[in-house]
Amino acid sequence: MKILVADDELISRRLVENLLKRAGYDVIAVENGRLAAEYLSRADGPRLALLDWVMPDLDGPGVCREIRNHEDHPYVYAILLTSKDSKEDLVGGLEAGADDYLTKPFHPAELKIRLRTGERILRLEDKLVEAREHMRFQATHDPLTGLWNRRAVMEALEMELRRSHREKAPVTVLLGDLDHFKQINDTHGHIAGDEVLKEIARRLKASVRTYDLVGRYGGEEFLMVLVNCGRDGALARCESIRESVATDQVETASRPIGVTVSIGVAVACGRRANSLVELLHSADLALYQAKAEGRNCVKLASDDFSSRVNPIAIEEIAPKNE
């Protein structure tokens, strides 16, 4: 494990460095607090630190304060080394963010046992972060397809709409619905139906850019958000998405199943503040139109989607059947 030792006094630094190397640590030894803070702020920096209290440029408590300001950085377990032992000093050091302190000179066994405590705490911290991330993923993703769930993708869309208005940049929303999906479930069973949903989710993700959003909106409905993508770009992208679903059959455990998707599209141009509701409503109406006109096609709502989507304003941009 990497450990940082910061001490301006050479003998102390050499002694600790040698003891820790002998104990199997990967030691970075520096002679002042400024360098210590720099190493500890690096993404791959050490997460254990032994910091002398009194150092030039930046003292041990100062280093603690700096690293505690980086809230998004993995936790660093910091031990202050001090020859002082007054209560005030210790309280000040711990208040600055140190986790522990050692009074110099110390016995190697004491040093090692304190570091072991630090490592234990870091392991617990890692487990907590992992559990939190797992829960965050579960709370925002659909368990079957691994896509964003409805709430998460709607929240993301809302943010994108605000950004779109702020930056006067377009956002395109796609509502995709698998055609005759109930029939797939009825004919091939729900397990095959789930396999289809998983595969289609994979294909949808693969057909958009990494920063576009794909979420499961409902049973066999998908909501996609194409960031910074205007009408012309959206048309080509939608057609490629439709194709990615229809071209190859989905291989399931029982047999290959052919699937198609109908897509309703609405573009928020960014010139005015668009509400999430009206944009989705437009995409929904365009989807309805795609279904009505034979499925396996893409329909684009007019720019003026706020004023009820007029069927005349909906353009057909892909063939009904291939």
Add this chain to the structure above:
Amino acid sequence: MGTALNIRELWERVDHEPEILRDLMVSFLEEFPRQMQQIREAVARKDLETIATAGHTLKGMLSNVAAEKAAGDVDSLERLARQKAQNGLEKALVQIEHDAAVLVTQGQALLVETKR
């Protein structure tokens, strides 16, 4: 000549590792004269601030090599400087110089011993 280094304690500090002790002594014998020189010059100038900060560093260094008496004598000098006491600095330095001579001799002997 008295014992300036607490040898038993020193072995404990280095976890009974001859290589670490040797490295520690080499570093000490290089660094200690430099620190002493800084203290001498600061005392000559009656530069109380430097005496206090250099004294603090030297005291830490001496504690690390288990030179307990010398560390105590440097602590007295550091305290005088922090109390802004001009009198007594030279006298405290004489005591430290005496410690230093014994320390260097013992440190060199220990170095030879750990090389065997």
